[in-house]
Amino acid sequence: MxxxxxxxxxxxxxxxxxxxxxxxxxxxxxxxxxxxxxxxxxxxxxxxxxxxxxxxxxxxxxxxxxxxxxxxxxxxxxxxxxxxxxxxxxxxxxxxxxxxxxxxxxxxxxxxxxxxxxxxxxGHLGPDLLGPDWDPEQAVTNLLAAPDETIGEALLDQRNLAGVGNMYKCEVLFVEHVHPWTPTGKVRDLTSLVNAAQRLLRVNRDHPEQSTTGMLGRGREHWVYERSGAPCLRCRTPIQRADQGKSPRARGTYWCPTCQPAAR
Structure with a gap:
């Protein structure tokens, strides 16, 4: 994709x-x-x-x-x-x-x-994760403009930061231990999160294969994306999946309930 x-x-x-x-x-x-x-x-x-x-x-x-x-x-x-x-x-x-x-x-x-x-x-796009205009501070400011929006939906809004799709959304949230339905204003470290997104895209930009784990073996390229029911590669908890967002823009979202606990 x-x-x-x-x-x-x-x-x-x-x-x-x-x-x-x-x-x-x-x-x-x-x-x-x-x-x-x-x-x-x-x-x-x-x-x-x-x-x-x-x-x-x-x-x-x-x-x-x-x-x-x-x-x-x-x-x-x-x-x-x-x-x-x-x-x-x-x-x-x-x-x-x-x-x-x-x-x-x-x-x-x-x-x-x-x-x-x-x-x-x-012109409506936010800072480009792989462009010369990449600005993590501006990306964080854009995200915080709607603090009650879930972070999973906010990352897909290209007006906040440009380049994250559904796969990278799921993967960066796992890497940063953030539950996808956490309100954006409640995310502990948005700067770390947007910088992690930029790193993941940067390490994959020069080749068609997309791996966020560093592995290319079948079923091991991603931490959670499209691994519903499979054991988490970190803790062995079964990965969960649910649609996130309003129809027709709802997207299948994957997460580990142990590594990404829901916010209290």
Missing amino acids: PEGDTAWLTARRLHQALAGRAVTIFDLRVPELATSDLKGETVTQVLARGKHLLTRFGNDLTLHSHLRMDGSWYLSRTGGPRPRRYPEHMIRARVGNEEWTATGYRVHDLRIVTRSGEATLV
Whole structure:
């Protein structure tokens, strides 16, 4: 599931393949952008902002995309076989040059804006955990603006800090011994918590595998995430799961009742 580290790695690989080269392939398969054509322009930069991807061109335009729950970009050699990750009808975008072609499967929120217009799409985001603007003090201030909200829901609110998804939410709360339903204002050390989140994303950003335990063995990559009923890797207590948040945004949340006791 794409989270901030996945978006960061995707942006880096797209930048390496596309930046500094003239576009020879530009195909957006959404009705409102179907006639858009940036062939001949040069890609200057591809960067991630939280879970958003911004592909900048030399003519001051930016192509925005979002991975959401199921989006992905794949690279292939131009003129060679296309990646067969998903059926053809799932392709939403193709951007390429004479050497590389980036194919976006099920990517969301495709927009073309001017550079100054990027703020309308990502200006609401809090400090980016993997960006140059990372500011733990601001992240804590943002979280404390709603002290009665559960910390599990607050971490997923990208307006507080950008990049944490459901998996990292569960894992960082376990690492910090915080029960997911603790009111944000009652968390003992929010600074430690947001810094732990940043560390977890940083150590995973350079490779597609996501491990918060330091292990890659099947079923041992994560402390609690998607391990409902399995024994805690620390104390052997069965991991619990429950939906958190209001429908339709409720997310499956995992925690160890011994390592993460509920606040009194």
